[in-house]
C-alpha cells in the first residue's frame with residue numbers, strides 16, 4: 026500500500042482512479058490517505074478544476090476537507106461560496122467582482138457572496154455518481170451519498186442519504202454497532218494493521 030502514488034490500480038483502466046491526495050495542489054483542499062476519485066469522462070487528475078466548483082479560497086477562506094478511505098464517484102461535485110450570490114444586498118448581481126466597471130476602488134470580492142463555510146467529509150464515506158455537496162455541509166464517517174443526491178444538510182455518521190434535497194434512506198448499522206465503529210476508527214490504524222484485519226473489515230466482523 027502506498028497512499029503517496031497517483032494510480033492505485035495496475036493494469037486495465039488504471040488511469041481512471043487516482044489517490045486524490047496525490048493530485049491536489051490547492052492548500053485549502055485537504056485529503057486523507059487512500060481516498061480515491063474515479064472519473065471515466067474527464068482526467069481524474071483534474072478533480073480540483075472539474076469537481077470543486079466556485080471555490081475561491083483567496084476571497085472566501087473556505088476549505089474542502091476529506092478524510093481517509095473515501096470513495097468518490099465520477100462527477101461528484103463540491104459547491105462553494107463563489108456560487109452563492111449574496112442575498113444580503115438589494116441585488117444578487119455580484120458588483121464587487123467587477124470593481125473597474127462600477128468604480129469600486131477596493132477588491133473586496135468576498136462581499137459578492139454569502140459564505141457558509143467549509144465542506145467537511147469524514148472517513149470511509151462513499152459519494153455516489155454525480156452527487157452534489159453544498160457548502161457548509163459536514164458528512165459523518167461511514168456515510169453513503171446516493172447517486173445524484175443534492176446534499177444541503179449535514180449527514181450523520183453511517184447514514185445513507187439520497188434525493189434532491191437529500192433525505193435519510195436508512196442507517197447502515199444499528200446504533201450500538203455505529204457507536205463501536207466510531208470508537209474503533211479503523212481508518213486511523215497503520216495501513217499494515219488495516220491489511221492484517223482486512224478479512225474482518227470486508228466481512229463485517231467487528232473486533233479489534
Ligand SMILES: CC(C)(COP(=O)(O)OP(=O)(O)OC[C@H]1O[C@@H](n2cnc3c(N)ncnc32)[C@H](O)[C@@H]1OP(=O)(O)O)[C@@H](O)C(=O)NCCC(=O)NCCS
Pocket residue numbers: 096097098099152153154155169170171172173174185186187188194
Ligand atoms: C443510495 C444507495 C446506496 C441505496 O442502496 P440500497 O439501499 O441498496 O437501495 P434500495 O434499492 O434498497 O433503495 C432503498 C430506498 O432508497 C431509494 N433510493 C435508492 N437510491 C437512491 C438515490 N440515489 N437517490 C434517492 N433515493 C434512492 C429507493 O427508491 C428506496 O426507496 P423506498 O424505500 O422509498 O422504496 C444506492 O441506491 C446508490 O445510490 N448507490 C450509489 C451508486 C453510485 O453512484 N455508484 C457510483 C460508482 S462508485
